[in-house]
Amino acid sequence: MVIQNLFALILVVTSIAVLWYNYWWASKGHKFFIRKLPALDAISEALSRCAELGVPAYFPMSGGPVEQAQSGPSHLAALSIMGYATKPASEMGVKILVGTVQPPLIAMSDDVLTEGYRINGAPELHKLEDVMYYPGQMQIVAGSDSLFKQYKMASTFMLGSWWADTPAMCEVVKRHDSFLIGGTEYIENVSYLVAFSDYALVFEEIYAAGAYISDDEKLKSSIFSEDIIKMIVIALTIVGAIAVSAGMRDFLKWIAM
Amino acid sequence: MSTVLLRRNIPLWLSIIAATIIALRSFIIDPSISYWAGLLTTWGTVVVAIISGLGVVNLILFHTPKIRSMQNKPVVGQWFYSASTIIFTVLFVVIGLTQLPTSSMYLWWYNVWVNPIAGLISFISAYFSLTGTYRAFKIRTLEGAALVIPALLIFLYDCPLGPYLFPFLGPIGVILFGTIGGSMMRSAIVAIGMGMIYISLRTIFGMERGYMYEEGA
Numbered sequence: 001m002v003i004q005n006l007f008a009l010i011l012v013v014t015s016i017a018v019l020w021y022n023y024w025w026a027s028k029g030h031k032f033f034i035r036k037l038p039a040l041d042a043i044s045e046a047l048s049r050c051a052e053l054g055v056p057a058y059f060p061m062s063g064g065p066v067e068q069a070q071s072g073p074s075h076l077a078a079l080s081i082m083g084y085a086t087k088p089a090s091e092m093g094v095k096i097l098v099g100t101v102q103p104p105l106i107a108m109s110d111d112v113l114t115e116g117y118r119i120n121g122a123p124e125l126h127k128l129e130d131v132m133y134y135p136g137q138m139q140i141v142a143g144s145d146s147l148f149k150q151y152k153m154a155s156t157f158m159l160g161s162w163w164a165d166t167p168a169m170c171e172v173v174k175r176h177d178s179f180l181i182g183g184t185e186y187i188e189n190v191s192y193l194v195a196f197s198d199y200a201l202v203f204e205e206i207y208a209a210g211a212y213i214s215d216d217e218k219l220k221s222s223i224f225s226e227d228i229i230k231m232i233v234i235a236l237t238i239v240g241a242i243a244v245s246a247g248m249r250d251f252l253k254w255i256a257m
Numbered sequence: 258m259s260t261v262l263l264r265r266n267i268p269l270w271l272s273i274i275a276a277t278i279i280a281l282r283s284f285i286i287d288p289s290i291s292y293w294a295g296l297l298t299t300w301g302t303v304v305v306a307i308i309s310g311l312g313v314v315n316l317i318l319f320h321t322p323k324i325r326s327m328q329n330k331p332v333v334g335q336w337f338y339s340a341s342t343i344i345f346t347v348l349f350v351v352i353g354l355t356q357l358p359t360s361s362m363y364l365w366w367y368n369v370w371v372n373p374i375a376g377l378i379s380f381i382s383a384y385f386s387l388t389g390t391y392r393a394f395k396i397r398t399l400e401g402a403a404l405v406i407p408a409l410l411i412f413l414y415d416c417p418l419g420p421y422l423f424p425f426l427g428p429i430g431v432i433l434f435g436t437i438g439g440s441m442m443r444s445a446i447v448a449i450g451m452g453m454i455y456i457s458l459r460t461i462f463g464m465e466r467g468y469m470y471e472e473g474a
Contacts, residue, residue, distance in 0.1 A: 107308055204451065208452070219464055
């Protein structure tokens with residue numbers, strides 16, 4: 001048995017240790033603070049717009065495969081937001097339509113919506129046909145345009161992993177005058193979502209959404225843990241830059257162990 | 258067995274075990290860990306392939322009522338488009354299962370029908386992207402200006418004629434691309450990377466439950 005990537009292993013173990021320590025601290029009653037994220041506060045506003053107009057909300061999910069390292073976590077974050085959105089949606093009687101290009105997301109989003117609506121007392125608001133499958137990135141744009149013509153969705157949540165179809169999809173949403181809450185981790189498309197959205201989540205904010213919406217101190221503690229590790233990484237970056245500039249190139253070898 | 262156990266605890270434990278084994282492969286070189294991690298990854302691929310069939314079921318569920326009621330919404334003749342979608346889906350499933358996707362018949366159907374239609378849809382989407390970019394790059398807010406002005410400078414810097422006509426664009430472009438853009442990109446990658454690690458840990462340890470069955474939890 002040989003150990004490799006020792007530095008990364010230390011970082012992962014430290015992350016888990018910090019996560020559990022803060023989780024324990026939160027369970028003892030410690031309160032954690034997360035700054036305001038207007039995009040997540042606007043979820044109720046978006047759904048109430050749909051309720052006023054008597055139309056559904058739309059939750060398109062494009063981007064990479066669920067099993068991929070980068071897009072998978074952001075799909076999970078988007079599903080979390082979808083899960084939490086079912087509560088106000090059930091109270092207001094708003095249907096959530098989903099469009100996706102990833103077959104596993106059909107099953108996952110159907111489960112989230114079925115359970116979310118059922119637990120919140122509105123099981124009649126969801127059926128499997130409300131999750132639309134499109135066979136490709138550009139097909140979801142064309143199909144969504146069609147859906148907007150038919151159902152006039154007043155609010156759209158473009159959250160999760162968004163790839164090359166982002167500008168076209170944003171354009172379709174805005175042509176139909178839909179209220180847009182956007183957020184992606186995909187760096188190249190963050191600027192599009194910021195420019196188009198009424199409210200936007202940028203970069204890693206999408207990962208903090210579950211903790212923010214649930215208002216659960218134990219979940220909030222994980223965001224605090226993330227910030228601690230982020231500080232460690234920033235400190236290492238500064239130390240590394242100074243060390244390498246001073247000619248101590250062994251630092252690079254140590255970090256790549 | 259209770260529903261909570263079946264629908265939450267068992268999947269959670271399975272994911273903890275699978276994720277731990279797959280993660281260990283990155284840190285420990287050991288034949289048994291490599292074997293089990295490879296096996297679990299293959300199972301994951303098989304599960305995803307089986308779920309892909311759900312896409313077909315979903316298409317049929319969505320389009321069948323439109324055909325049955327000869328629907329003309331949202332466009333005139335919608336029922337015809339729905340029918341053609343189902344016919345082509347079934348056709349491809351049948352040809353794929355009986356002839357294999359590498360057969361000449363499958364490839365003929367794919368190259369003659371799917372490729373041109375996919376190309377056409379991509380072209381239409383490119384039009385939406387173009388008008389969308391125009392809409393995005395209108396200066397209406399301070400953030401909009403912060404987006405447009407550097408974009409315009411980069412756009413001019415990237416055109417061969419830009420630095421020729423405006424020589425000052427050279428150093429500005431280098432600073433925007435290399436110094437500001439590069440450092441911002443790296444900081445974003447670090448932030449996103451940390452976010453990814455933590456949402457994965459939260460999911461693996463069952464802390465992130467927005468997408469999970471919560472009744473009785």
